[in-house]
Amino acid sequence: MITVTLPDGHERQVARGTSVIDFAAGIGVGLAKATLGACLNGSKEIVDLRSPILDDCSIEIVTAKSKAGLHVIRHSASHIMADAILRLWPDCKLAIGPSTDQGFYYDIDLDHKITEDDLGRIEAEMKKVIKEDTPFERHTVEREASLDEFRRAGEIYKVELIEGFDPDDELSVYRHGTTAFEDLCRGPHVPSTGHIKAFKLMRVAGSYWRGDEKRQVLQRIYGTAFPSKKELNQYLHNLEEAKKRDHRKLGKELELFMFHPTAPATPFFLPKGAVIYNELVNFMREKYLDYGYDEVVTPQILDVELWKRSGHWDKYQDNMFFTKFDKAEYGVKPMNCPTHALIYGSALKSYKQLPIRLADFGRLHRYERSGVTAGLTRVRSFCQDDAHIFCRDDQIGEEISQVIKMLNEVYETFGFDHLKIYLSTRPEKSVGSDEVWEKAEEGLRNALAENDIEYEVNEGDGAFYGPKIDFVVFDALEREWQLGTVQLDFTMPERFDLEYVNPGDGKSRPVMIHRAILGSLERFMGIIIEHFAGNFPLWLAPVQVRVINISDSQREYAEGVVASLKKLGIRVDAAYANTRIGGKIRDARNARLPFIAVVGDREKENGQVAVQALGGVDLGPSSVEDFGLMLKNKIEAREI
């Protein structure tokens, strides 16, 4: 007998070699029915439900309700899809077909180009496989025999996979279906194909074998699967909702920005979008005042000598734009840091002056490969709420703490109330010595520890000149967005030979902290458009109030209302057109106006406006003064 511990601490004695499914059956018939596999001893790896339990252990039974169970379902769906594809196109070669957080995919090598129509055909074939409800059988196989079999079947990708495995590892295949579809797989899977209750194929896309762009291009078919139809429909519904908030769609509808083929991947902010853009800048400028930053304005185009000195020429050239004139070559700046290093170095500094915090809303240009750009979230020209802090070693902790404090204040203003934090370490393409990198990474770790911040490590994801802390927010749809970054850099000060006079009258090297909170304003705008679904908080709304008159007889009064609101600095417009009020209200609501002020004879009589807030909330009549005051208060408080 062995002892198996359940998640709640209960212990059960069972015979050595009892299978997971039998163990579950011992607890309850319902649990046995729902069991898809198990995680042993806290491992994240799921074992098959038929695998025997050999030793004392803790166990967590995996059902469809858990995240792990969902992966089992999706992985099984991926096998069923591969089976269906092979039934339709027997010459198809299979690469890999894992589950993902969104669903599953299978990479296939097939001459026939899969179209949207084909997805329907594959789905129909999958339904047949599911209806057959044949069991998923696990078989361990011998390496050489398995290689032979896959070679014979022409499954070159499977062969390559096996050849890459450790020869001592056990190989397993899973088999299901009337055609005995078999795939190299660690598993586990659902007990039989009939357990797949709800799935849908989403799209087909290109991918590279093993993610290597020099290798074979494969077709990747994406699908998703859920334990029930209801959950699938909910997922599809959420996708629709996300589509409705797509910043590219709203940007066009709300006249915020546009693109033009003459400037690929470079936005034009229209008057309304520029209002939001400038409000964001104003907001950050206020914070800069609070936190002791000095704003600078720096050149756009600088001699390549500068970029050679900073390391950009070596490590960042592929992402830069260059131009030649007056017998010299120049690079358009992709980052502000070198210009700030020049400013720092332009005059002798004392240790008493530090820290020096230089902020810059300079426009940056980075060449992005044509296929990677997207709306406002990945552009070739953008502006960061960028700043560089030059400080002494002993100031690093406090400076980073202050940045984190400021960052939290900023994010709260937009309703981003929980964060995920990553520490990114040295990348392959980097400058600086090992010691310096170690020192910098330790500096960041210490700062995180001092602030009691939990974080995950992103190996090799740092900037070329230093490690960084990345701040990820969750938007209204709980999607993750990386916004802020704090980077600790000992390299740039060295390359630019930056110094300060220390108390002992000697020279010391300052540290440079690169930091941005909103990240790029372009990207940030894209994110908040989707976060707020275009319903901006009052302080950001391009037009804050629309005055609507009921008929011409209140036109003059309405113009007076507009004028007095304008006087208060409120962004107001009006709909004086001679049409019915219902239509004008509708237009205002579609344009996401935060407030609508209706004036008819009653209001004209009493010096009032009838106020409607976003979403059709009727706030009733109010004097023009009170209304204006109410707006001013909300704006100044940056109320969400």
Place this chain on the structure above:
RNA sequence: GCCAGCGUAGCUCAGUGGUAGAGCAGCGGUUUUGUAAACCGCAGGUCGUCGGUUCGACCCCGACCGCUGGCUCCA
């Protein structure tokens, strides 16, 4: 950059190898209106660009540009 898809009026979208259509927006009238679309009329497009096939191309073919979904890359 690679794979696939897409590109018709300002917007959303129909459409066919015989030189284009709707709704909304716009403009002009009529209507003077009380909280999500008043009515009538007018105008608006070398069908992304260039080339080819064809008696004839918006439609078929090719190249290019742009966009979208992915891959790779990535603040």
